[in-house]
Amino acid sequence: MHTLVGRMFTNISYVCVCVGVRRCVGVCVQVLANLVMEELLPSLEKDMLPRLKAKKTERKRVWFATIEAAYILVQECLLEGLSVLKEECKTAACQQEVLIRSDMDLILHSRTYLEGKLRASVSEPAEKFCSEGVQPYLASILEELMGPISSGFQEARLLSDNQMDQLCQDFQEGGVTDKLKQALAKLSKPNLLSCYQRINSLHDQLHDLQERFGFSNISNLVHSTQIDLQQVHTHTNSCIQTVLV
Template sequence: ICTLVCKSMHQNKCASLKYGRTEAELKNFSPHYRRQSCVAFFCHLKDEVEQHRAGQAQLLKQKESPHASEVLYKDSVLYFDDNRKWRERFVVVRADHSLELHDSQESYTKGTPACHKLLPTGGTVLTSEEKYTTVVDKAFPDLNGSKEEPSVPMVAVPGPLPVYLRLPYRRDSYFCFQQEEKRARFVSILNHCIQHQNQDYLKSMEFEVQAFLKAIHFYRQEKGHYESWDMLVGTDCQVLANLVMEELLPSLQTELLPKLKGKKPERKRVWFVVMDATYELVHEQLREGLESLKNECREATKHQEALIRSDMDQIINSQTFLETKLQALVSEPAVKYCSESVAPYLTSILEELMGPVSAGFQAVRLLLEDELTRLCKDFPQGGALQQVGRDRMEDCYQHVNVLKEQLQELRNRFKFSNSTQVVHGTQNQMQQLMENAVYTFELLFQSALKDKPDKQASVMEKAKLRVLKQFDYDSSTVRKKIFQEALVDITLPAIKRNLAPSCKTVRKCFFLLLKLLLNIYQNTLCRVILASSVSLIK
């Protein structure tokens, strides 16, 4: 009873704390989004007019993304449900990388809606009780930690092969298996879902997504946070919820922790229940407020489109003029800092990156060659080529996982702490390249087989060799892009942080000028130029 009362009290406290904080955060974030929405829409129209093609051409063909409802995995799994009991659930993973938990395979077959849907965004998969307990203890801000006995497991696992899904600000999920092969397959698909849930939305080139990313970047930078953010994962609403929770956490600790009673396992359980309830409340309110903000910006861009198109040249010329002026002001201190504090370390950083990344792509290449060679020898008529290598990609990913430890040394010098983003981004590229290669092989094989139906063996061998050559070219292109983006992600925040004090006067002067212009000229053209200029200044 005490636990229930305590939980209810803290949930109410969370609600009262969160409403003011959530509204304040959204209100403070909104000007950044409105400005970046204007800039991103202008860039979108500019690319459309100039017929720019996003991305670099690759030789391998890419298959259209599967429909969100397509099933990637399904199996019966022992799951720890909301009633704190272990029950067998039928888990279905779809192409939107969510996990559906059904009461049974029969209910799934009948089309009954899932009893629970799990989004593993930002999650960490652990298969050791000891490692999971360590991670949970770090996440629980225990005021009496030094006086307590060692932690006991939060959940008693009924089998030999557990899987723990640790989720930031949300309740963790627990699974259990009897066979290692089944657990390995589930862990692989779960990691696959986390990678895509983390990055797929934010990798979109849609101008609204790009506007949101820029807005978050400048909003955090305004608060003195220049570094890459490890909670920049998921959809726009999830990212904002993470931001609010990060700001809210100190208040919750101060207000709630001293009032938690009972033994440590019970206090931990209540704390994480409170976190989960608070996150849900924050997310729900943000969803409504953010959608309203986006609709407002959509309406604004509709009214701006005609004028932007007619004044495109003038906007570009003004933007270029301001950019040139700003570059001239900051180039000298920037070059000085880069030559002294960045350039000497670029080679060593690149070496740290190149080893694991190149090893990962080489492992994918060897796997592809091995699987295609096997297919050429005993390909069954009507077989499913798309399954090539899918179950063995986890071994390739392990080569890249070591970056999480190797890049830790950059924490002190560049304050870089988001190695997980580099790892997941690289693994997504490895997976995409494998899928492209398999799809290209299938196209080449089917096309050639129509012309030479009696020469299946030679057709497959030629298709294999051609795909491997194309893979080598695309692999080189992708790796160069990974290295470039990682170097910028690691070093640019340090450069900005160093330049911020010396550029303060410059920024103040430009902001005053821009505000003056905005008061004089209220037309759309001026607003586009001003929004672009503010982005350049920051």
């Protein structure tokens, strides 16, 4: 049994280090003990059950007591091994911390040196590329981007204005009624499909820019803009309900 537990402990020790030895010592001992028992039980059944010559009830009692004793022994072995592993890792961590602290000045100096070298080798080509290949086109890119977005938000604003005007016409007498509450509830679920479609036209309008500048997140831009539009409309409806109710 000790040999099997030792072999299992060797196999799982690396896993324990990866997930954090502190978390393994305690609850994880029970988990690992269950894994060991899964392999150990067939051997116990094969070696011990045939040797139990007592009556059926007594055999069950002895068998369950044997399993319990084996489980406790496995837990003790694992707990001892994991505790030793924890101390070894703690000692190794302290040693590494001392080494890191002693070399910190060298590490910081090397980092500063590498940053300077990278900045010197990259900054000039990057600035040249931005000034020649990006800056001249920013205004046109922004115009292409804002066209469909502004159109979608403009239509959403007109939709809100029309709904608000209709609401004021239908409930000129004032006062909070069930019909007003129903109208406000309907107002909170607008049909923004046409607004979304206007924003979705970014896919077609930015096709040339995508090929030229390597845009890769047009879909993300469209989705985030549509979400922003929905949030703006939701906030508008909340303000209307606050004023009227």
